Structure formats: structure tokens, C-alpha cells
Amino acid sequence: MGRWQRRLAPYLFISPFFIGYAVFFLYPVAYAFYLSFFKQVGIGSQPSFVGLGNYIKLLHDAKFVKSVFNTTYYAAGSVFVIIPAALALGLAFNTPRLPLREFFRLFFFTPLITSGVVVAIIFGLVFNQPYGLINNYILEPLGLPKLGWLLDPKLVMPSIILLGLWRYTGVNALYFLAGLQNIPPEIQEAAAIDGANRWQVFRYITLPMLRPTLLFVIIIAIIGSYNLFAEPYLLTGAEGGPNNAGLFMTMYLYLNGFRYLKFGYTAAIGYALTIIILILSLVQLRLLGAFRED
């Protein structure tokens, strides 16, 4: 009896987390999968089985395809714009004799601790065509025309990436900084003594040794991009602004689930999102050699 109690005690102590996890995560995840094979629309409605119908419909849904394109656009911006910027910033943070180093680290990190809602509202003002900061204080003094950042479908995604750049560069730079500080300086010094220039040290020593950090940052960025919701929703409206130019997959999911009350279809969108993230993450892991044994 005593032995039993002793054995059970640890499980009891950790059970609150697992019960919460099961009720608020596992159950919805499993139920959504089940629901994705059903059609259910409206308040008080009952599901009716449609098999793969929802998934087939998704492939023919122009708005869904557009939302996949937009979200992928942002994810690409995240990987090819935000991450290189963060890497550059991380290298700068790592410079030993940089004045006010601690201040800069904090300075670039603060955008992340600000609520996404607040950020989106402020950027709405920044991008505003007649009164906005960018048009009036950057473009106009340079004699450039005022751009419709959130009005021109071609500029909507770049605007959202600009917001992402401001918000997420700092935190990614901190990840890189942590990775950089784990590289023993002796190796870089040895390379320098052997005649490698700074670029060669970076390319052949620092970057390969940063691989685990890079892998982590890229996967987190991709997952974060596909899950981004508050910023584009508030910046462009639920429909993603003109011509659905800023419609993210999460927003299309929200529209179908919370506005049109198409619950089964929404569950299918959720699973499509999961499948895309899963495939991209696996591709990433493979490309960056996470499965390689070394």
C-alpha cells in the first residue's frame, strides 16, 4: 500500500498538467480530426458524414488556395528576410567591444513582449496612406509618392513582412546570440591564425557550428508564420483587405469557423494547415541535416 502510494505520488503531482492537456488540447485535436470528415453548419446543427468531401472542396476553393499562397509568401519572407536580418544582428550583439551592448539587446527584444494587438494597431497608423508615418516622414521628404500600403494588393504582404521584421528580428537575434556564444573562440582563433579571413571564418567555422540554432530558428519561424493571426487580422481586417491580399490560412479558418459557422470545413482547414507545417518541417530537418549522424 505504502509502495503504491509512493509510486503514484509523482503522477498525481504532474497530473494537473496532463489532465488540462488532455481536455484542452488532445480532445479538441482528436475531435477536430473526426469533425473534418463531416459537414456541420450553423448554430445547433448536427454533423453529417461527407468522407473526404471537405478536403476535396478545399482544393477547389480559390480563397483557400490564395490563403495558402499568402501564408507561404509570409513564411518565405520570414526565412529569407527576417532570419538573415536576425543573424546579422546576432553577430553584431556578439561583438565583444560593442558599446551599450546590453541596451541594444533589450532594445531589439522589446517588440516581442508587446501584445500583437497593440503592434497591429500602431502599424495600422504607420502604414496609413494620408497620415501614416512611413508616407509622411520617409517617402514624402524623399520626394516619393505616398503608397497605399494596406490598399494596394501588391503591397499588403510586404507590409505585413515589415511588421514581422520589426517584431521578430530581435528575438531571433537572441537565439543566434546564444548559439554564437556556444562556439568556442579557440576554433575561430585557430582558423584566423591559419590565415582564414573574416568571411572564411564565418562561412566555414561559425555558420556550420550554428547549424542546430539555425535549424531551430527556421522551424520555429515557419511554424510561427503559418500560425500568424492577430497581426494580419487586425492590420487588414478579417477578409485580409483588398482582394484578400492579406488573408492568412488562420484567418480563413477563423472566417469559416467563427463567422460562417462551417465547423466541419473549418476542421479540414485546420488539418490542411497541420499537414503543410508537418511537411515543411520534415523538409527542413532533412535539408539542414538533422537526420544526419555526425
Place this chain on the structure above:
Amino acid sequence: MGGFHVRRLSRREFLRVAGLTAGATLLAACAPAPAPAKPAEAPQPAPEQPIKLELWTFVNTHARWFRSMAEDYKKEKNPNFELNVTEIAYSDMHDKAQIALQAGGVGAPDLVDIEQGRFGGFLRGTGDPGLVDLTDWLKEGGYMEKLVASREALYTYQGKTYGVEHALCPVVLYYRADIFEEAGIDVSQIETWDDFISVGKDLVTDDVKLLLFPEHDVLLRSRGADWFDADGNVTLDSELSIETMEWILALRDKHGVADPGPEGNGSKYSTTWYGVLKEGKYLAVMGADWYAGFLKDNVPELSGKWKAIPLPAFEKGGLRTSCHGGTGNCIVKYSKYVDEAWNFMQYSMLSVEGNVRRYEMTNLFPPFIPAMDNPRLRKPEEYFGGQVLGELFAELGPTVPPQYQSPYRAELNSNISALWVDIFQGNIKPADAFKQVADEIRKVMAEEGAV
């Protein structure tokens, strides 16, 4: 090693037992909730206990009025009554309310304001919105004859009325009287849009426009049509509808008197729009009665400079108004206090005092016929240069055209809203855009068996 092996087994066993228990709990949780008790049979709490009702609204002017009515209700009718009014932003409030109702009333308020453009969405699927059917109560209380029928139609589906309308919503043209008068323009001569354009043209400069693009559906209703017809068919792509949109674009392209506003999307509710209005960059804006309250709240600097005239007609002798918006106050059927909520609704929404005070506080002209002649609705308005707006609204009231409800209106609104900027910029022809959205909605309707 052996001890470790034993421990691992028992852990597995434990997990299995735990899994089964958790699974059983989950299954119990998945089972559909028992059907809610009929509202009338819900046990009423002992009278000493405070009755706390929650009301959601998305308009701050409504919230102010509800709070004021609740205070008096507490004094006059029930000292234990308490009403908590929560203001939530438009889209979020409707989304939240829909989800709370779908969840069987979990987290739902007792009373909720539902805007007509979103009400259809509540009827989607089963046609049972999770709101109390007020039809019998409205009939028994003799309220059906006292309410404007075309307004109540917005909240009625398959013979059941779920909401009481706040406003008659007659549409007028608000204009900058100071500037028109200075230019010596006699607005009483304006009958048609052509008249308005020809007299207002001279006030337009590079920086100043005569008018913001009027909303397409509102104009269309002033011409006797709408995005849906009385039978719920989509008529967005009708000839009249397309022609009306082309007419709106011609205001800019042919006459040079209007544009889609500072943000290019036609919005007349954004801070940017109110900003340019303060700067005097627009001299007129089409709006319903409630927009008078919005102007007072958001552009207080221009007090005394505005006035209103009936909406110009498309042809001589044509309709001089339209209807725009409207919000129904509804009772959630999962509320613990359905009877008390109905009592409060009668006290506020269905009384002369309530309707008159609402006009005083919010400029919503009552859809409640016994209140329409009240002298308190005929007070000169300081904000509108001493004009008696109530007289204008009362005069137009009986001619306000009907608007037809559809469970698909919310989705149509949502789909067309993504195209306005493209239509305004000329990237897509009105005919093509309307056809595209109309076909999308027809397809959805066919899929859901609504046709």
C-alpha cells in the same frame, strides 16, 4: 535491473488506467448537453437575491442608453435588478455571441444586440439561432402593431421574431451647412442627385470633395432593390444593382465630386475618415439617423456646422430615403433570467420613455410608432445648427424601404467587402465583381440545400 523492469511495467499499467479514466471522462464530456429547459419553466431565484443580467452591445451610444434605462428599471421595477453592459467591438462581439450560442450558451450574455447585417448568420444551418422566440410575447403585449413591420422583418425567420429593432434607420444626406450657406446654395431646391451634383460642383477643389462614395446597398434600397430579394434569392448581380455601382463610380470619374475616402475603401467609421472630415475635406456624407450620433461623438469640433436634407432621389418624384443598418435586441434562450430579461426589454425597447430617451441620447429614431410623435423628438439640435432632425426623420419614416434578411447575408457581406477597393480602383468591373460574389453565394446556398 529487475526492480527497474517492474517499475516500468507498473508505470505502463498506471498510464493505461489513467488513460482509460481520462478517456471515459472525455467521452462523458463529448456527449451532447441535455436539451436546455424551456425558458418559461426556468426556476426563478428568490426575490431577495440580486438578479444580475449581462448585456452585450457593440455601440457605445447603445451602452450608455441601456445603462441609463437599467438604473431607472432598478428604481421603479425591481430593486434587485442589476445589468452589466459590456461593449465589445463589432465583429468580435458577433463572432463571440455565435460561438457562445453554438456552445449551448456557455459564456453567453442574457441579452445581446445583434446587427441586422450579421443576424442572418445566426440563422445559418438549423434556422434556430439559440435566441428566445419573442413572437407570442410581442403579440400578447400588443407590440406587433406598435412596431414598424419592415424593421421587425429583419429579425424574423420562418414566422418567428427573435429581436426588437432599435432604430428606424431612415437615411438622409448630412452636409456642411456653413459652407453651402456661404456659397448661397438653397438646399431646399435639391430634389435629385443631379440637382445636388450641379449645385455642389463649384465647391469642389483639388483637396475638397463634395461627397464620400455612398454605400452601394443603401443606394440600391432607395431604388427599391437590394442584394437579396424578398424570397431570399441573391440579386446582387441584377441590372439595377450593377447600374447603381456604375453610377457611384461616375460620381468620381465623370462628375469629379466624390471618391472612396482617405483610405480608398469607402469607410466612414475610421479615425482617418473622421480626421479628414474635421479638416473639411468632405462636404457631405450619406447616413442614417444613427450616423448623426456618430458625427456628434467623433467630430465634436464641427458642432453647429452640419445640417441634413432628405436623400436626393434618382429621378424626380423618387424615394427620398433608404434604410441603413439596424440592430435588434435579443434574449439568449440559455439565460437563467429570461422572464426578467423580457420585462427589461419591455421597459426599455418597448416603451415610449425608452424610445424617446434613446433618441435623445443616440439619435436613433424610434421604430416604435407610439413614440414617434413625442415632442421630445422635435427638439432643435445644437450640433445641427438648430435643425429639428426629428421632424425630418419622422417625415421620411413611413417611406423607409424594406430590407430582406437572409442567412447568407453575412457571408455575402464578407465576400464583397474584399472587392470594394478593386471595384473603386477600376481593377474589376462592377458587373464581374457582383457576378463573382453572387455566384459564390449561390453555390454555398445550393450546397447547403437552401435553394
